[in-house]
Amino acid sequence: MVLRGILLQFLVITIMKYAKGQNSDNSSTEIPLLDNLNMPLVALFDTTKLNQVLKVAIKKSVEDAINEMIPRIKQAVIEDIGYEPGRKRERPAFTASLTLTKSLAINEVVVFDKIWLNMGEVYSQDTGVFTAPKTGLYSISTTVMAYHNSYLHCNLWKNNEKVVLAFGNDLSTGTLNVVMALKLNDTVYVKHHTGSERIYGDQRSTFSGYLITE
Ligand SMILES: *[C@@H]1O[C@H](CO)[C@@H](O)[C@H](O)[C@H]1NC(C)=O
Ligand SMILES: *[C@@H]1O[C@H](CO)[C@@H](O)[C@H](O)[C@H]1NC(C)=O
Numbered sequence: 001m002v003l004r005g006i007l008l009q010f011l012v013i014t015i016m017k018y019a020k021g022q023n024s025d026n027s028s029t030e031i032p033l034l035d036n037l038n039m040p041l042v043a044l045f046d047t048t049k050l051n052q053v054l055k056v057a058i059k060k061s062v063e064d065a066i067n068e069m070i071p072r073i074k075q076a077v078i079e080d081i082g083y084e085p086g087r088k089r090e091r092p093a094f095t096a097s098l099t100l101t102k103s104l105a106i107n108e109v110v111v112f113d114k115i116w117l118n119m120g121e122v123y124s125q126d127t128g129v130f131t132a133p134k135t136g137l138y139s140i141s142t143t144v145m146a147y148h149n150s151y152l153h154c155n156l157w158k159n160n161e162k163v164v165l166a167f168g169n170d171l172s173t174g175t176l177n178v179v180m181a182l183k184l185n186d187t188v189y190v191k192h193h194t195g196s197e198r199i200y201g202d203q204r205s206t207f208s209g210y211l212i213t214e
């Protein structure tokens with residue numbers, strides 16, 4: 001607080017000097033200050049050094065302010081997006097998409113091969129299976145796009161249980177957004193349902209999920 005008062009005095013004096021547009025032949029100036037007991041004091045400053053002193057003082061206050069703010073900004077980011085960018089310990093989350101259009105056999109698991117995000121290595125691009133790394137509530141989404149003149153039926157599966165169906169027809173998409181209560185090691189995947197149908201690749205079909213809360 002005292003430092004801030006002094007800084008303010010510096011600024012006022014400087015502004016006053018420049019405002020008057022005059023250079024006194026003496027390079028020092030008297031600055032009235034108040035101490036903690038509101039007793040008047042007089043400080044003598046060499047104004048030729050004022051710029052430099054100001055620069056150092058301002059740089060220090062700015063640095064102090066930034067140093068104080070960084071941890072708070074970091075905390076806000078962590079609370080906002082659930083993990084600290086660049087750190088390994090993250091909220092489990094994945095997003096994958098399908099590169100090549102393909103014909104699906106009956107009961108074939110759709111393997112979304114292109115990984116965009118795989119925090120905690122929870123999704124396998126070899127098997128197309130997401131494995132819950134911890135027990136909790138998860139948001140799971142998939143969008144599957146049917147190829148030209150083709151139907152497309154894909155179910156979302158949890159372990160060995162069929163959950164919900166996504167359906168598309170002739171370049172339309174079927175989309176699922178579900179919240180699932182999963183236990184550690186539960187698996188979730190998208191599995192083709194019937195007949196020989198084609199799913200559109202070109203990153204138009206996607207599979208993603210993340211942990212909402214443990
Ligand atoms: C400026 O003030 C200082 C401090 O009071 C004094 O020692 C010095 O002689 C003064 N210089 C001139 C040029 O008046
Ligand atoms: C979960 O899977 C891991 C890795 O396969 C295994 O080590 C662990 O025992 C499993 N835990 C449960 C509760 O199934």
